[in-house]
Amino acid sequence: MVLSGTSKDLALLRRFTPLNGMRPEALVALARRTRRLQAPKGRLLFSEGEEHKRTYYLLSGTVELLAEGEVVTLVGSGTPKSKVPLAHALPRPYSAVVVSDRIEYLLIDSEFLDVVVTWDQTGSYKVTELQGIEEDAAGADDWMTALLRTRAFHKVPPANIQAVFMRLERVEHRAGDIVIKQGEEGEYFYVVANGRCAVTRETPLTRSGVRLAELTMGDTFGEEALISDAPRNATVSMLTDGSLMRLSKKDFRQLLHEPLLNWIDYAQARQVTSSGGQWIDVRLPAEFEHYHADDALNIPAHSLRLKMKSLDRNRRYVVCCDTGRRSSACAYLLSERGFDVSVLRDGLGTTEIALKALAPQ
Known part of the structure; x- marks a missing residue:
């Protein structure tokens, strides 16, 4: 179930x-x-x-x-x-x-799960920061969470997750407008912010199109335009007035490129921390309590911007989480602010630290 x-x-x-x-x-x-x-x-x-x-x-x-x-x-x-x-x-x-x-x-x-946790803890923008959004936060969250479930979104490096939302463009449509047309080249991916759309497909016997689905707030379409050059396989038109959020193929492909980060393995991380460096564990406190590296600072990802001022710019840091996804987003933020930072490849979940947490007590 x-x-x-x-x-x-x-x-x-x-x-x-x-x-x-x-x-x-x-x-x-x-x-x-x-x-x-x-x-x-x-x-x-x-x-x-x-x-x-x-x-x-x-x-x-x-x-x-x-x-x-x-x-x-x-x-x-x-x-x-x-x-x-x-x-x-x-x-x-x-x-x-x-x-x-x-x-x-x-x-x-x-x-x-890793994508959702990363988005939840590092997507620290406010809804009002996104282009032209006027509906309440709950309505915006519906289409945001829908975006998280798409295959295309999972291809975006963690450090670029927030940039995806910031590059979304709001477009208004009237009832009857054709948003995408079957057979045309796809240039945008869409999320329905409000309103209703019809999905139809032409066949040799029905040139007017067979209705395949009706889309409402939170539904997405046009994903294939981001991950391939295939022509549109259906037509989407507005059944009512409504608002769509769209992301261009050009923006998406730019965001596929991961920012340059200094990835190191666990042995290298231990060398750094034993030579005066410092672990920063960006997981939640309950995760940190379950297992963590010795002497690690626990600064949850959602608190990093607030705690950044307390960090020593003359010290080297190794950022970690359980998989490497959250930590890479946080390491990018720190490196952008001028900190000397590395990221633990594959996270603590594959290290002896995690295995000890499962050992008999």
């Missing part, structure tokens, strides 16, 4: 880290891509060494984690270890097997 984003669903998600620190609009986007599933006793959830990008949160029951066939630890629902994803490092350090009569769990695409 896929969650729908109700208040009950959001309360369920807030039982877990880092979801408990996210804004409601980000949680709604996440809920709509989260499955609530069950598994019987003896079911193998994942195997040691797997690299499938899936995140598991345990809702009820008990799971055992095994390394080379030997039980390492048990994780029961409601315990501190169940508040974080099960053996989340990739490749998987352990296998997970159901040992209670059954379990209930949440399953989320890890890549999408």
